[in-house]
Amino acid sequence: MLVDSHCHLDHLDLSDREGGLNGVIDAAQARGITHFLSVAVDMTTSRSLIDLTAQFDNVYSSVGVHPLQKIPQPVPSIEELVSLAQEPRVVAIGETGLDNFYSSETIDWQRQSFVNHLKACQEITKPVIIHTRDARDETIELMREYTPSAGGVMHCFTETWEMAQQALELGFYISFSGIVTFANAKALRDVAVKVPLDRILVETDSPWLAPVPHRGSQNEPQYVREVAQCMADLRGISLEELASATTDNFNRLFQIPA
Numbered sequence: 014m015l016v017d018s019h020c021h022l023d024h025l026d027l028s029d030r031e032g033g034l035n036g037v038i039d040a041a042q043a044r045g046i047t048h049f050l051s052v053a054v055d056m057t058t059s060r061s062l063i064d065l066t067a068q069f070d071n072v073y074s075s076v077g078v079h080p081l082q083k084i085p086q087p088v089p090s091i092e093e094l095v096s097l098a099q100e101p102r103v104v105a106i107g108e109t110g111l112d113n114f115y116s117s118e119t120i121d122w123q124r125q126s127f128v129n130h131l132k133a134c135q136e137i138t139k140p141v142i143i144h145t146r147d148a149r150d151e152t153i154e155l156m157r158e159y160t161p162s163a164g165g166v167m168h169c170f171t172e173t174w175e176m177a178q179q180a181l182e183l184g185f186y187i188s189f190s191g192i193v194t195f196a197n198a199k200a201l202r203d204v205a206v207k208v209p210l211d212r213i214l215v216e217t218d219s220p221w222l223a224p225v226p227h228r229g230s231q232n233e234p235q236y237v238r239e240v241a242q243c244m245a246d247l248r249g250i251s252l253e254e255l256a257s258a259t260t261d262n263f264n265r266l267f268q269i270p271a
Contacts, residue, residue, distance in 0.1 A: 015046045015241055015256045016263045017234040018188055019108075019142065019168045019216035022051040022072065023058055023065060026220065026231060038069060041235040045256070047071060049234055050267070052108050052142060052168075054079040056089060059097050066102040073267065075142055076100075077107040077130055080123040081116050088125045094133035104267040106134050107142030108168060111155075114147040127155055134161035140266055141165035143185075145172065153179045160184070166266060169218050174204045181212055186266055188214035191224030191232065194243045206247050210258045214266070215240045 027033045041049070048071045053059040055078050062074035076097040078089045098106055109130035111123050134141045140163045145152040149172055164184040169192065170177065177187050187208045192198055205213075217224075217240065219232035224239040238252075245255035263269070 014260050015044075015215070015237055016048045016050075016260050017041065017046055017217050017219070017237040018050050018166070018214040018259070018263050019052050019190070020049055020219045020234050021054065021221075022049065022219075022234075023062060024054075024220050025233070037233055037235075038072075040233065041237075044235045044238050046234055046237055047260075048263070048269075049073070050075065050104065050263075052105075053077050054108065055082060056093070056097075063097070063100050063103065073102050073104045073269070075105040075107055076103055077105075077109050077142065078126055079108055080110050080112045080119075080126065080144055082119075084119045084122050088122060089129055091129050091133045091136065094130060095137050098133065098137050098139055103139075104269065105140050105142050105165070106130050106137075107165070108144045109141065110144035111148035111152050112144065112146045117147075120148075124151070124155070128159060131155065131159035131161060134163060134165070135159065138163050139268075143167050144169070145176075149173070149176045152176075153183075156180070156183055156185070163268070164266060166214055168216060169222070170204070171201055172204075174207055177204055177208060181208070186212050186214050186262060188216050189240060189244060190216050190218045191222045191228075191236065191240055193247075194224040194239060195228075196225075202247055205244060210248070210250075210255075211262060213244070213259055214262055215244060215255075215259050
């Protein structure tokens with residue numbers, strides 16, 4: 014039993030997909046993926062995902078604004094994040110964070126948004142989903158200053174073992190995507206082996222970052238199995254053990270009854 018702990022179901026191109034979104038979910042379930050967290054990237058999707066999750070009893074969602082949003086737009090307020098996060102199938106706030114790689118010119122806006130997300134997590138006691146790239150020190154600094162009581166996850170992790178350690182010390186989980194299967198990802202695989210098994214999540218970040226051997230095609234939640242198999246092989250354990258651990262971790266972090 015596996016969980017795709019981070020996907021974007023509302024961004025999938027379903028134009029040629031038999032069965033549409035139901036077909037995507039069915040294909041994943043046929044490969045042992047039982048639950049899905051569809052993550053918001055702006056306030057519009059934060060609201061629309063609430064309606065989407067109502068259609069499926071095994072799909073959860075988050076509310077939040079991705080750091081790589083086009084500016085100008087208002088920084089999401091703590092009040093609106095908290096209000097939306099109280100919906101019953103919303104299990105996290107994010108994704109949020111800092112990205113100096115793609116959008117360093119908006120870093121002030123990103124910082125204000127990130128802080129508001131973290132403060133909202135403190136107010137409602139839900140975990141945060143963090144995106145970070147080329148902003149290690151400031152990301153950790155803000156995580157320390159505004160640590161959510163419910164913790165959170167460093168999603169689609171591609172940073173150093175040092176940053177992973179700092180996040181783990183703050184009670185965070187580390188999530189690995191299809192990037193860990195890429196030929197040029199040796200340094201990331203070295204990190205993946207070091208993270209304690211009880212603090213690991215697996216994800217697709219679909220429709221992006223399809224794992225080997227599906228690179229070049231649209232990613233789907235069913236391919237989290239390839240990510241999990243890679244992680245199991247790296248650690249010298251069975252897929253079943255890796256799947257059981259990451260599912261337990263998901264349920265614990267997002268406060269979902271097993």
